[in-house]
Amino acid sequence: MEQAIEAADEAGRICSDLIRFDTTNRGGGDSAGERPAAEYVAGLLGEAGIEPHVVESAPGRTSVLARVAGTDPGRAALLVHGHLDVVPADPAEWKVHPFSGEIGEDGCVWGRGAVDMKGTCAMTLAVVRDWARREVRPPRDIVLAFLADEEATGGYGSGYVVDAHREFFEGCTEAISESGGFSVTARDGTRIYPVATGERGTAWMRLTAHGVAGHGSKPAKDNPVAALAHALSRLANYEWPVRITPPVRALLEGIERALGTTIDHDRLDAEVARLGRVGALFAATIRNSANPTMLEAGYKVNVIPGTATAQVDGRFLPGLGEEFLATVDRLLGPKVTREFITYEEAIAADAAGDTFAALCAALRAEDPAARPVPYVMSGGTDAKAFAKIGIRGFGFAPLRLDPELDYFGMFHGVDERVPLAGLAFGVRVLDRLLLNGSHN
Numbered sequence: 001m002e003q004a005i006e007a008a009d010e011a012g013r014i015c016s017d018l019i020r021f022d023t024t025n026r027g028g029g030d031s032a033g034e035r036p037a038a039e040y041v042a043g044l045l046g047e048a049g050i051e052p053h054v055v056e057s058a059p060g061r062t063s064v065l066a067r068v069a070g071t072d073p074g075r076a077a078l079l080v081h082g083h084l085d086v087v088p089a090d091p092a093e094w095k096v097h098p099f100s101g102e103i104g105e106d107g108c109v110w111g112r113g114a115v116d117m118k119g120t121c122a123m124t125l126a127v128v129r130d131w132a133r134r135e136v137r138p139p140r141d142i143v144l145a146f147l148a149d150e151e152a153t154g155g156y157g158s159g160y161v162v163d164a165h166r167e168f169f170e171g172c173t174e175a176i177s178e179s180g181g182f183s184v185t186a187r188d189g190t191r192i193y194p195v196a197t198g199e200r201g202t203a204w205m206r207l208t209a210h211g212v213a214g215h216g217s218k219p220a221k222d223n224p225v226a227a228l229a230h231a232l233s234r235l236a237n238y239e240w241p242v243r244i245t246p247p248v249r250a251l252l253e254g255i256e257r258a259l260g261t262t263i264d265h266d267r268l269d270a271e272v273a274r275l276g277r278v279g280a281l282f283a284a285t286i287r288n289s290a291n292p293t294m295l296e297a298g299y300k301v302n303v304i305p306g307t308a309t310a311q312v313d314g315r316f317l318p319g320l321g322e323e324f325l326a327t328v329d330r331l332l333g334p335k336v337t338r339e340f341i342t343y344e345e346a347i348a349a350d351a352a353g354d355t356f357a358a359l360c361a362a363l364r365a366e367d368p369a370a371r372p373v374p375y376v377m378s379g380g381t382d383a384k385a386f387a388k389i390g391i392r393g394f395g396f397a398p399l400r401l402d403p404e405l406d407y408f409g410m411f412h413g414v415d416e417r418v419p420l421a422g423l424a425f426g427v428r429v430l431d432r433l434l435l436n437g438s439h440n
Contacts, residue, residue, distance in 0.1 A: 007130035007431070008424030012109060014044065015122035015423060016101035018084070019111035025085040027152040033060025034084040034148040041084070041146045044125050048132035050144075053168070057160035063147045065161065065168050068128055070140040077141035078434070079175035079391055081382055082121040083150030083157065086113040093414045108417035115410045117178045119418040120397040121146055123426040127434065130427075138434050143172055150382050153204075153342045158385035172391050174355050179377050180395025181363065181429070183370070185403035186278045192258050193363050194281050194375030195356065196395020198247045200288075201321055201346035202380045203314035205328070205338045207231070208307060216302035224308040225297045227335040232292045232310055234331045240287040242268055245317050247376045248285050250351055254373030255281070280408055284378030288324045290314040311341065315378065318346035344384045349392040359396050362433040366425060367400055398429040 021037035035056070041064045042052035053065040063084075070077075089098035089112040096102045098112040109119065124144065131137065149157035161168070180196035209231070211224030220226070244252070244265060252263050255278060263271050268286050272279035290312050297308035316324035332338065350356060351374035360372035375395065383393030399422040401407055410416045 006133075007126045008420075008427050010129065011122045011126035011423040011427050012103065012420045014125050015109045015114065015119045015418065016103060016111075018118040018122060019101035019109065019113050020099055022099050023085045023113070024088050025149060025151040026088055029058075029156075031061065031085065031149070031152075031156075033062070035060045035062040037084045038062035038064050038146065038148075041121070041125065044129060045144070048129040050128060050132070053165075055161065055165055057148065057156040057164070061148045061156035063145065063157055063161055065165060066144040067168070068131070068138060068142040068144065070138045070142065072139055073141070075140035076173040077143050077171040079143045079145060079169060079172040079386065080124055080434075081145035081147060081158070081175060081177045081386070082117050082124060083147045083178075083382060084118070084121065085149055085151045085157075086116065086118070087151050087412050089414075095415055098416070103420070104417070106417075107421060108419050109423070110415070110417040112416055114416045114418040115407065116412065116416070117397060119399075119423055120178055120426070123397075123423055123430055126427050127430045130431065136435065139436075141171060142434055143169060147382055154382055154385050158382035162385050162389050166389060169386070169389060169391065174349070175383065175386055175391050175393045176359070176396040177383055177393060178381055178395060178397045179379075180375055181359065181398035181426075182407055183367070183400045184277050184281065184407070186259055187276055188259065190258055190371055191367065191369050191400075192255065192278055192281075193367075193370050193372045193398075194251070195359050195372050196377050197351040197356065197374045198318060198348035198376040199346060199380050199383065200285060200315040200317055200376070200378055202342055202344040202384070203316060203321075203324065204341040204343075205312045205314055206341055207310045207312060207332065207336050207338050209309075209336045210307050211304070213306040214304045216304055220304055223304055224335075225305065228297070228308040228310055231332045231336045234333075235290050235312065235328065236292055238290075238327070238331055240289060240327075242286050243288070243317055243320060244286060245319065245376075247318065247348055247351070247374060248282055250374045251282055251376060258371035258373060277406075277408075281373075281375060285317065285376045288314075288316045288320060288327070290328055316346065318348055321345065344380060347384055347387045347393065349394050355394065358433060358436060359394060362429045362436065363398060365432055366428050398426040399423070400425040
């Protein structure tokens, strides 16, 4: 018991330390850089007798790779990966400074990255360091990857390591990482734990409208700003049809069993509202989406520019990529062209296999009231890069949370924080999972 307490306490300290490194990633190569945080991680691994490999894709864009040898080298290895970068945070909007790593009176570690995902990195580090103190080894090799650039395209992080350091992942068939394994408390008190088995595809696009430049006081012959604005309005106002894919159907069935209810598949938007936070698990994965996020045009108020550009965050369900792009093209019309900033296919893992069962069993062992269900993420993670080299990913960053804490609101939100008790729970679950020899 003292060992478990020591590891749990260390997870809180490591999380706080990691938050203090400003690893803000603004995208487009504009990043504070992960190097100091990566060196800190490498130091913690080295102290535990685990050889860290610090790799850099560009100055300051740093990842750490390591392998913990298992007792049976003939078994497939498991990849545990997380990212060290975070999205921007404005200190003026926060109750505490977002890079303070402050531990509040509420028992939470506060700061940017607490849940996305320095808290999970801290749990992983605490577990493997605890193994060194206890002199125990997992049954199979555990490959660790603490990565740069997940909050942008992953090109400086996961995309780089799968190309330049592919040999490091030799023998890995499956992986666990963020956005799954956390508790969502239903209105009747049932604790549902979504375990991610898939992600929507990603289509980040740059849109361009070309026209005729001219004086702002004269009738416009072909104003690209207006053409782009009309196209974006059509795109933003389009009501994407509901599509229930097999992974989402499995989630809906899991929720029905857990809550003893029936979900009306013909009225899913209403069901989202009825089920509250449980409904949020499928609210964004029953249809495609395309949200305009950035606009750029012109250089002077009295000049009609020759071009106007915008960026759109597009997400599509498994198997619906072609339908998604055809719809986007129809809505944009002939005056607007598109090009991909990033395009990644939707991915899926086996929700009926041994690994999924082992993830669920580890949760139930630490919370007998846990009701795990398969889950499809609305966004994307580094799992897409590893899928390209044949590694199937599961979202599993276990946390038991206070019912009042809005976990989904923590992602990229203001006043991000993670409970110390939740980190302690996650350490126990990960320790149990990784030392359990029952899965492949």
